[in-house]
Amino acid sequence: MGFATDAIHAGQEADPLTGAVSVPIYQTSTYVQEALGSHKGFEYARTQNPTRSALEKNLATLESGAIAHCFASGMSAITTLLLLLSKGDHVVVSENTYGGTYRLFEKVLRGFGLDFSYVDASDVARVEEALRPETRLVFLEIPTNPVMTIADLKGVAALTRERGIRLAVDNTFMSPYFIRPIEFGADFVVHSTTKYLNGHSDSIGGVVISRDAEDAERIGFLQNAVGAILSPFDSWLVMRGIKTLAVRMEQHDRNGRVVAQFLTEHPRIERVHYPGLPSHPQFERAKELFSGFGGMISFETGSLAAARALLDNVRLCALAESLGGVETLISHPASMTHASVPQEQRTRLGITDGLVRISVGIEDVDDILADLDRAFQCL
Ligand SMILES: Cc1ncc(COP(=O)(O)O)c(C=O)c1O
Numbered sequence: 001m002g003f004a005t006d007a008i009h010a011g012q013e014a015d016p017l018t019g020a021v022s023v024p025i026y027q028t029s030t031y032v033q034e035a036l037g038s039h040k041g042f043e044y045a046r047t048q049n050p051t052r053s054a055l056e057k058n059l060a061t062l063e064s065g066a067i068a069h070c071f072a073s074g075m076s077a078i079t080t081l082l083l084l085l086s087k088g089d090h091v092v093v094s095e096n097t098y099g100g101t102y103r104l105f106e107k108v109l110r111g112f113g114l115d116f117s118y119v120d121a122s123d124v125a126r127v128e129e130a131l132r133p134e135t136r137l138v139f140l141e142i143p144t145n146p147v148m149t150i151a152d153l154k155g156v157a158a159l160t161r162e163r164g165i166r167l168a169v170d171n172t173f174m175s176p177y178f179i180r181p182i183e184f185g186a187d188f189v190v191h192s193t194t195k196y197l198n199g200h201s202d203s204i205g206g207v208v209i210s211r212d213a214e215d216a217e218r219i220g221f222l223q224n225a226v227g228a229i230l231s232p233f234d235s236w237l238v239m240r241g242i243k244t245l246a247v248r249m250e251q252h253d254r255n256g257r258v259v260a261q262f263l264t265e266h267p268r269i270e271r272v273h274y275p276g277l278p279s280h281p282q283f284e285r286a287k288e289l290f291s292g293f294g295g296m297i298s299f300e301t302g303s304l305a306a307a308r309a310l311l312d313n314v315r316l317c318a319l320a321e322s323l324g325g326v327e328t329l330i331s332h333p334a335s336m337t338h339a340s341v342p343q344e345q346r347t348r349l350g351i352t353d354g355l356v357r358i359s360v361g362i363e364d365v366d367d368i369l370a371d372l373d374r375a376f377q378c379l
Pocket of ligand 1: 074075100172193
């Protein structure tokens, strides 16, 4: 089936009891057993819940994976994935990941004996140089957050396959509508479903999709053992969001291109990071990997004062953390999403005090442009 059809139908069989077309919210913690050892495949809702299973089947199909497991947040999905590793293992990470991922790796998991190296994964040679005999995982964010660097996914996938190292991709920014990393050789895809998949800024969640059933079995074991599961209600919200993923992503992409062009031409803006601009250093790669460029843009205003003036004066664009909602969200990475990355490292990565990130929503694009234009006049 086509993507939009799968988004609406995969895993969404009518309810066997009533025929309800919307998968019911099975708000239960446990299930009655007919006799000792005899049940309908459901014992306890941390382990199995039909609403969550329907979403997991849907996401496995959309990301071309074997099996998906949903979690209470993007961070708990990433944490559970990392629990595949053991003390002494090493991970190579694309530099410039979401600040919360960096915080988890550096301030939590390092304390449990894992080691992390951060490299510019747009160059596969940098990834190769960082590999060690104890490297077990390469973790890429595509594009990186917030400066939109695009990893050499094909090159890194060939390298990890050859060396027997697992490859995980955080696909939160593009969604499976624009790229399915497993089709390029990734072993795992993770998402913060909080973002484009849910799409309506009203749920926190995460998912790990595994290419291979054996890896998925281990993730399923960890999901149950650790217990950071997505609730039935949130599972239902994300399913409902995904039904319109295709049309939403088309509009995010359409609006994103217009806003990126507007920012490029604006005299107050020094630099625009958007994979759909010919000035993007990996523009050719973006065209090859993605079927659209989406709605995530960051841009350089030149100073903290200019960024603050812009953010204080927008009205339609909401000053807020997060991204991927139907509404346009605007933020200041250095003090918000990436505050846990040390200042010196932020500067090296281009996360300056003047950098602003915008998640372009699906409003009328002229209204977004008018709001930005009015706010720029206050600089
Ligand atoms: C790329 C990326 N990955 C993971 C996360 C973490 O997701 P959550 O906030 O759902 O825990 C975020 C959150 O902003 C993100 O932007």
